[in-house]
Amino acid sequence: MLTIHMTIKNALTKYSKLLKENNTPSPNLDAEVILFYVLKKPKEYLYTYPEKNLTTKQLNDLTTLIKRRTKGEPVAYLTNHKEFFGLDFYVDERVLIPRPETEELVEEVIKVVSNKGSVISNQSLTICDIGTGSGCIAIALAKNLPNIKLIATDISKDALTVAKKNARQLKVYDRIKFLHGNLLEPIKNMKLDIIVANLPYLTKQEALKHEPNLALVASNKGLSLYNELFHQIKKYKFPNAVVIIEFAPHQRIGLSKYIKRLYPQGEINIKKDLAKRYRILKITL
Ligand SMILES: C[S@@+](CC[C@H](N)C(=O)[O-])C[C@H]1O[C@@H](n2cnc3c(N)ncnc32)[C@H](O)[C@@H]1O
Numbered sequence: 391m392l393t394i395h396m397t398i399k400n401a402l403t404k405y406s407k408l409l410k411e412n413n414t415p416s417p418n419l420d421a422e423v424i425l426f427y428v429l430k431k432p433k434e435y436l437y438t439y440p441e442k443n444l445t446t447k448q449l450n451d452l453t454t455l456i457k458r459r460t461k462g463e464p465v466a467y468l469t470n471h472k473e474f475f476g477l478d479f480y481v482d483e484r485v486l487i488p489r490p491e492t493e494e495l496v497e498e499v500i501k502v503v504s505n506k507g508s509v510i511s512n513q514s515l516t517i518c519d520i521g522t523g524s525g526c527i528a529i530a531l532a533k534n535l536p537n538i539k540l541i542a543t544d545i546s547k548d549a550l551t552v553a554k555k556n557a558r559q560l561k562v563y564d565r566i567k568f569l570h571g572n573l574l575e576p577i578k579n580m581k582l583d584i585i586v587a588n589l590p591y592l593t594k595q596e597a598l599k600h601e602p603n604l605a606l607v608a609s610n611k612g613l614s615l616y617n618e619l620f621h622q623i624k625k626y627k628f629p630n631a632v633v634i635i636e637f638a639p640h641q642r643i644g645l646s647k648y649i650k651r652l653y654p655q656g657e658i659n660i661k662k663d664l665a666k667r668y669r670i671l672k673i674t675l
Pocket residue numbers: 485486487488489492520521522523524525526527543544545546549571572573588589590591604605606615
């Protein structure tokens with residue numbers, strides 16, 4: 391049998407070039423991340439031992455993953471890792487890959503909780519994360535707010551399986567109650583202080599090929615799920631709760647109008663993300 395030898399350095403050069411030829415947006419970084427994932431070593435290893443040969447298995451694994459990357463599969467699905475809020479999350483095709491913008495949503499919730507002048511200032515607050523996906527929001531909150539009670543819901547049982555796996559790995563499983571169902575339906579009789587959500591808000595045309603449609607797409611210009619969420623909030627009544635959601639910049643006016651109609655007295659606050667695009671809406675009911 392013919393054995394092919396390839397050093398780390400040559401593999402990096404060869405596969406960065408291949409990714410570049412296939413128009414992958416960050417070919418060098420992607421080749422690096424995939425390679426150190428295959429080697430099960432930290433990134434520095436690649437540059438400390440550039441002349442080390444890959445084993446046949448490593449080379450096979452590498453070529454398989456690079457091939458998948460050339461077809462557009464996100465690196466996070468290939469390596470099953472994504473960092474969010476300084477924590478390492480397991481991800482696969484069952485969940486949306488956590489986005490950096492969503493870290494700002496988490497920061498906003500932490501701000502509301504720690505704001506002494508806020509309408510909610512006692513210690514035993516309950517926060518619900520609707521459409522938890524990988525669990526990234528609820529878990530980041532559990533890690534950063536030790537006295538808070540947390541509930542996380544999702545309509546996808548597959549997503550809940552991933553979220554629970556992450557909660558176990560990150561050692562907050564006993565802090566979060568995971569519930570299956572449509573938006574607030576599984577928790578309609580509970581008292582909630584903060585409702586946080588990053589629900590699907592893209593149109594079918596905007597959706598990305600490799601991530602689950604259930605995690606991305608909503609009808610009515612991407613607004614149907616937020617409209618339904620606020621409708622449920624009104625119906626199930628959560629007096630004085632604060633609702634904090636992430637949305638697409640172009641939805642700002644439509645979303646605000648809809649919420650204003652349901653809550654004419656509610657104080658709506660809209661924030662931009664780090665890229666200076668309208669992204670986060672907060673309302674005190
Ligand atoms: C945009 S993803 C966000 C996931 C995660 N919260 C994050 O920020 O990365 C939206 C999530 O909402 C869930 N979802 C979609 N429709 C839902 C519904 N009607 N009720 C509850 N969850 C829903 C999807 O399964 C998906 O996990």
